[in-house]
Amino acid sequence: MADMNQASDGAAVILAVAAGEEGALHQLYQAQASRLFGIAMGILRDRDAAADALHDTMLKVSARAAQFDPTRGEAGAWLTGIIRHAALDLARARGREVPTDNPMLGDSLVHPEALERIAAAQQSARLRDCLAALETRNREGIVLAFVHGFSHAQIAARLELPLGTVKAWIRRGLIRLKGCLS
Amino acid sequence: MIPSDPEELDLLAAEHVLGTLDARQTEEVRRALPVNAVLRAAVEAWEARLVPMAGLALPEAPPPELWGRIETSLAARVPAAVRPLRRERFWKIWSVGATVVAAGLAAFLVFRPAEPPRMMTVLLTGSEQPAWLVEAEGGGLRLASLNARPVEAGRVQQLWALPPGATAPVSLGLIPAGASRANVAPGLVQPQAGMLIEITLEPPGGSPTGRPTGPILFIGRLARAGQS
Numbered sequence: 001m002a003d004m005n006q007a008s009d010g011a012a013v014i015l016a017v018a019a020g021e022e023g024a025l026h027q028l029y030q031a032q033a034s035r036l037f038g039i040a041m042g043i044l045r046d047r048d049a050a051a052d053a054l055h056d057t058m059l060k061v062s063a064r065a066a067q068f069d070p071t072r073g074e075a076g077a078w079l080t081g082i083i084r085h086a087a088l089d090l091a092r093a094r095g096r097e098v099p100t101d102n103p104m105l106g107d108s109l110v111h112p113e114a115l116e117r118i119a120a121a122q123q124s125a126r127l128r129d130c131l132a133a134l135e136t137r138n139r140e141g142i143v144l145a146f147v148h149g150f151s152h153a154q155i156a157a158r159l160e161l162p163l164g165t166v167k168a169w170i171r172r173g174l175i176r177l178k179g180c181l182s
Numbered sequence: 183m184i185p186s187d188p189e190e191l192d193l194l195a196a197e198h199v200l201g202t203l204d205a206r207q208t209e210e211v212r213r214a215l216p217v218n219a220v221l222r223a224a225v226e227a228w229e230a231r232l233v234p235m236a237g238l239a240l241p242e243a244p245p246p247e248l249w250g251r252i253e254t255s256l257a258a259r260v261p262a263a264v265r266p267l268r269r270e271r272f273w274k275i276w277s278v279g280a281t282v283v284a285a286g287l288a289a290f291l292v293f294r295p296a297e298p299p300r301m302m303t304v305l306l307t308g309s310e311q312p313a314w315l316v317e318a319e320g321g322g323l324r325l326a327s328l329n330a331r332p333v334e335a336g337r338v339q340q341l342w343a344l345p346p347g348a349t350a351p352v353s354l355g356l357i358p359a360g361a362s363r364a365n366v367a368p369g370l371v372q373p374q375a376g377m378l379i380e381i382t383l384e385p386p387g388g389s390p391t392g393r394p395t396g397p398i399l400f401i402g403r404l405a406r407a408g409q410s
Contacts, residue, residue, distance in 0.1 A: 015349050018344065018349075018378065019344065019346055019347050019348060019349070020346045020376045020378065020403060021346075021347070025256075026249070029249060029252070033243070033244050033248075033249075034241040034242060034243050034244070035241045037241070037242050037243065037244040038239045038240050038241040038242045039236050039239045041239065041240075041242050042238070042239035042240075043201075047245065050244070051244055051245055051248050051251075054244055054248060054252075055248065055251060055252050055255065058252045058256075059252070059255055059256065062256055063306070063401060064398060064401070066344055066351060066378055066380060066394075066398070066401070067394070067397070067398050069393075072226070073226070073229070073230065077229065077230065077233040080233050080236045081229050081233070084201065084236070088201045088208075089205075089208075092204065092205040092208070093205075124234035124237065127231065127232070127234045127235065128234070131235075142200065142235075143235065143238065145200045145201055145202045146200055146201060146232060146235045146236075146238075147235060147236070147238045147239055149201055150202075151202060151204070152202055155202075167202075170197075170200070170202065171193055171196075171197075174193065174196040174197075174200065175193070177231065178192075178196070178231065181231055
């Protein structure tokens, strides 16, 4: 119930931004900034870069709020998509395709088994269960990519697997996830 | 290359959402999305499937000064991620657009000195480049292309207006293929300050639903000339 109220409030604020209502964007920022900044930090692990990603996200939201269609998805998911792509673009620009054994990289990673943090909403619980049903390394690869913006090369280095194997494993994991969720 | 095989296409969409594609592949997907409905549907479905995983990232307060920076940029509309490189280019492009605006304004001052303040905007692309100059004119709108570019084959450009406070945009009609000018007759819409004007990419004949269904190509907000 709380989830639903939150979702419709989010949609209302984005529609207010689209309508050019004074203060609507700031209201949205206050409600979402910590969550979105956390998502960008997961991918970039650098506060300056994550701030750039959030900055660009708010500019995009301001320009494209009219594109948001509440009948096709939830407001929080729409914002999540925008900041993830903004952060991934920055990660790519910073050369993430280059394999690295930088020990710092492992410092602040989410433990892939910390699945209970995925919200308890019905859709989320299904994803959590389906992720839990995957082979450990499949799941680790998918979480490292989605939450931490790891490239195939970085996942391969971290899991100590050949690059080709990692690509194939992740694809297989995605196919299993889709089957499990359908 | 966007695969035509449905399973390969679905996996490409999945990897796009997961974030494992490199910059070149990502650019290919983004360019294909406006014109490939199957790919778009696949990406949307994967977004919906995977988005709860974002809950694994721990919330963290952004730097307190960030909102001030966002407000400053909103006023100037300069993308941040590319700040050092792009700023100069942006202003160069902007100055071209601004010159056109100024030229339009000069003509107005010479020929119609008695009318109330004119409303206008420049519709920008997703990368903040000026694409169309829009002016309110005699209760209607007048559009002039600033930087004509071809539309993807089999698609049309549809013009919309969203008045302040409204939740659904109103269709103002299709922009004829290759047109560098277009007019919206008075009566379809009442131009007013704060009104969003946008052009979306739609199937032939325009949106079947009466609402925008395709991506926004260009967007801007009407303002009184001299006040924005």
